[in-house]
Amino acid sequence: MSALFPALTALNDRPAVRFGADRLTYGELARAAGASAARIGGMERVAVWATPSAYTVVAVVAALTAGVPVVPLNPRTGERELAHIVGDSAPGAVLAGPADELPAGLAGIERIDVELGGRGGPDGSGDPIDPTGALNPTGTLNPTSPPPSEAHDPESPALVVYTSGTTGPPKGVELSRRAVAASLDALAEAWGWTAEDVVVHGLPLFHVHGLVLGVLGPLRRGGEVRHLGAFSVEGVARELGAGGGTVLFGVPTMYHRLAEALDGDAGLVAALAGARLLVSGSAALPVHDHERIAAATGRVVVERYGMTETLMNTSVLPGGEPRPGTVGVPLAGVDLRLVDEDGSVLGLLDGETVGEVQVRGPNLFSGYLGRPEATAAAFDGDWFRTGDMAVREADGAVRLVGRKATDLIKSGGYKIGAGEIENALLDHPGVLEAAVTGEPDADLGERIVAWVVPRDGEKPPGEAELADHVAGLLAPHKRPRVVRYLDALPRNDMGKVLKKALPGTR
Template identity: 70%
Template sequence: MSPPVPVLPALLSEPERPALRFADRALTYGELGTAAGTLAGRISGAGRVAVWATPTLETAVGVVAALLAGVPAVPLNPKTGERELTHIVGDSAPALVLAAPGDELPSALAGLKRQDIAVDTAAKPDTPARLPAEPDDPESPALIVYTSGTTGAPKGAVLPRRAITTTLDALAEAWEWTADDVLVHALPLFHVHGLILGVLGPLRRGGEVRHLGRFSAEGVARELGAGGTMLFGVPTMYHRLAETLDSDPELAKALAGARLLVSGSAALPVYDHERIAAGTGRQVIERYGMTETLMNTSVPVGGGARPGSVGLPLRGVGLRLVEEDGSEITSYDGETVGEIQVRGPNLFSGYLNRPDATAAAFDGDWFRTGDMAVRDADGYVRIVGRKATDLIKSGGYKIGAGEIENALLDHPDVREVAVTGEPDPDLGERVVAWVVAADPERPPSAEALADHVAAQLAPHKRPRTVRYLESLPRNDMGKIMKRALRHD
């Protein structure tokens, strides 16, 4: 059965209720309806529109306007390089680009008609907003979000309205998310986490979004301390919060008062879980999703502390683990590693202009995520890494890099770590640890780290090689770019 439409039923429910705040600029639901409704009238029938997705009020208004107009929006990362941006614009073929007045756009967008997103926060509407009727087809494309392009040119994942509403409603159930919640975050607005969960999620519930513009521990403390109830972040952000807790009692108090702390986009190290729990009394919960699937699993509210786990499948999501030959793994032993495949109404419609890539991504109606995981006896899922970069086949064993990384991060002399596999004439692959030491002048020895892992996990999972770095290569979301780790 199709989920309910429209995507934003709360838009006209309480016009005086706060909706969006970016720094010192804010809109009520009535003001958002007026601004987005006016823009929707201008872009109606445009085919597709690109959105220059800066972390601003204008971006949020532009995406809401596209939803109201029934026009697919293509969020563009302002930090994307010229070559990649040219590919995305050529592939998605938007009719125009939405941008904030004064935004300087790169030459890759020079051929597009520009439509400024007019948002006057000082102007109060005289009459209630008159909004266009949203499309009533749940399969109508809402967003085209481009993948990171780590294995080739970025692909545009077509996300229908059905996937967005299904995911947001399932998360509302798992997180007990209501209109009374005030979400604080500082995530970019060109991807699923920051835009769909972080902006459309609260707006669908009728709650409030407070975007920091730029992440800082001070901003988190300020907004959570002033009525914020939820915080969304990525592991890099939570790591910085954990580092600041001991010296900032106001931050500790603010985090302790939050109803829900959610981390996503990559695994949050167990060490940071434990530091935040010890300093605030609050547990960070994790969820798991992808651009193509939106959200698949989450630790539910009241589900208990589960550091290292991404929880249970959300309502409506089918999830299975499979062997390399495609056979299903039926064991729930916390040890057997398999690739995650999912199916359900949360999935994308396909890759834009890429029927071949779309077909290759599915095993029947199951989407191949490329993520490797184990399942505990109660069904909780623990991701151990990506099939392409984090599955290490050593001495006849299948080893997930993620569990070794968590073990190494538990060592007091390790600040950051990434684990990869490298060819080995005897083992097939050997486990390699790339370590950022807590004290670069006195790094832990390779033998000490190997013994530490062997004692916590198993001898065959210990790193055979340790390489020391000053820092790990990361992308804009804080994910470690393992493909950049090479030994000459």
Template identity: 65%
Template sequence: MSPLFPALTDDTRAGRPALRFGDRSLTYAELAATTGTLAARLREAGRVAVWATPTLETAVGVVAALRAGVPVVPLNPKSGESELGHILKDSAPTLVLTARGIELPDALGKLERVDIDVQERRGSAPVSAPLPAADEPSPAAPALVVYTSGTTGPPKGAVIPRRAVATTLDALADAWQWTADDVLVHALPLFHVHGLILGILGPLRRGGSVRHLGRFDTGAVARELSAGATMLFGVPTMYHRIAEALPADPELAKALGRARLLVSGSAALPVHDHERIAAATGRRVIERYGMTETLMNTSVRADGEPRAGTVGVPLPGVELRLVEDDGTPLTAYDGESVGEIQVRGPNLFTEYLNRPDATAAAFTSDGWFRTGDMAVRDPDGYVRIVGRKATDLIKSGGYKIGAGEIENALLEHPGVREAAVTGEPDPDLGERVVAWIVPADPQSPPAAEELSTHVATRLSPHKRPRIVHHLSSLPRNDMGKIMKRALRTADTDD
């Protein structure tokens, strides 16, 4: 297998910008030298943890470990004591890489600490020599151990092989026409697949550059896109803030209109926000679909139809099918029949660390990964996700209903700012549809009957909410995903 980052050993790219965080940056020559020095130190380290703050040091630490062939465990700096303790015990790293001067939690006190020394040499000297060919790890060797969110128990460590990183990034390059000329802007955290693998490793594999904003700000997005950046990665919460800001910010609209590609992921982007952004900028946001365990599975292609509410078509090398509850594959792709997504391909993780039981349960006997996501598929192959099997599939009156399409319909109502939909037991229907609403005007929330009629006229009568709760905000995680299990204990304004 070729190196993950061929540009680090390419003298023609030595003086080109690679990484920029705020006012700190590294060229490819500087990144190659800095990571080469650190990689030499890490060669015999075993697994290494990285305290994944949104800094230049985090990016350098991860790249250095990957160059050394050492598996990386990115640590969320916001992890609670119990979760962090579980991850450290489970993954057993030998040391932790961090930026100098950062105070680490007590749970990390027993690990050797290595402060990453990033020296911005501001030069374009020849890049460091490639690692010896004999030492290039095999495609199956672990690259990262990324922990899942732990919504159904303690977080599980998904072991992601080098093959999966390379094939996913190359498939996205094909789908997005991603080249060394692209400059990516993002402000995502660096402890998960979207922000780290796609947002940092993706540009470096292409030989392009990334500008990380540190924290999301619409003004900073406008500044970078106006200064030559070509791509923006974000999550729905970020794009919602962009949509809200656009009417009063013509410079933001102009900057977004210059972008070659606007990409949203990690959760579904409401159709309402899609349309508001497109109307103001002339640019369509495209969505892709992936998971920690699978990296990326599908995407709307840069040369395809940017159809709002869908996650596009399977990426090159990815097999995707929808199955019934009993595992029987759906044969009719009619845009209506709901099934669970199963995928197979070189983009998949190897195992859950120390969890052979969970690993075996996650796969079918013929090697398909059970994603737990429910979707419909159009005749032309486009996939539209309707929700998680555990929390978003509602079986009501003999129908399979996806929460996502009801949420999109609710968001089209002018009195709704945010919406979530769940199911709850019903003695007659099996489950009834429940809507959780953040009103646009808390003093005058839309009535339940009004919202029910609104949904019934846009979708089908059996999809209308039977109960409506009003909230001041929806519970979300770091990636902006709504935590639906927390809604059961949420304080409502009813």
């Protein structure tokens, strides 16, 4: 692999990036990134203040073009966590948009302001902005400017992405150029992803889903990414409708809002129906949202499964039978197995036997930055221990049932995944949101606790009603023994439920 972004070397006028008024062709992106790349060449690492803007895209492409690893920074990160990340990764500079206000925690690091060098500046005037000399006075590309050079060792780090620290401070996950390319190419094969696709999304740009899949993915294919700035139903309808978008990336919270808005919104229905591909990830999409979207639009939402350390592992294949509740089969080059608590490999494809997901392949990370002991502990030989629990169907499709630490409930001698109970609860018409945890029980070992946000807070479904509902859909031993009602579930920026933040949980 000589380049992550072959299309950048063509210096053409194909659309590459659009964030509202800020629009860059491949030629303009290459010039703007090249200007910033010249300023950071030779640095060990750089941080990028990862706002949802074209400046972030230019900054990341600049660093990757220069062969300098990128540490994306969440602009909403708290003071203590930011101090840890900066101290751990020691970036030589922080790249940001000219108008970005950086926190005091970054004051001691060299700041480099990124310029777009293309059409449509931050004031939305549409006038060419050209601090790089990439454009002629007419606003056209300067053909004498050399294309960017991007020949770097595939094993060299491309990104250092910090995980949420559930058992301590966040760890920096080193993702090589090889891993990024392998994962994106496997997805392209599975999804038929080409340069003709226009990817629409409103995801944050400081993590794998929004940045690697949602930005680097389209750029690697030579297609276009249109970022909404912030997710909105109206934005999705606009960009997938008259805007000509072909692919939508989102998380379950976003698809839930789309499903809720479908009734009476013919424009949204037509926009989703006209998309080539609807992709959901980062958490399981509830079955009832799958069904509502499919019934209204005729489009099946494709789920994929990945994590920071592995990038993408599996995907449902477009065009096949609808598989709500599964995340599909392993992608090309990815080996996947389920392992029991005693370390034995589970070969059963019965849809019932629960084991921990372990994977290996070219998509895996290189290690945790400066943490060799943590890296070694994360592997079983050359297999990465994901901590995710799953079952496998007869055709090898993976159905996730939760996290080993928080979602595997051992009750009455059974291993029960929280995810399937959550889906069953969401099938009840009186339930808007649901989460399931386990808590100690003298008789059962653990009892199943359901955390429910009712559709009508004045008349919530009763505890016995919900328990019977689950028992009727699944099995009696999977019914919740306790139901607790909330106004809302605690969630992170990606919409994942933070179970450790539920009252009384650990």
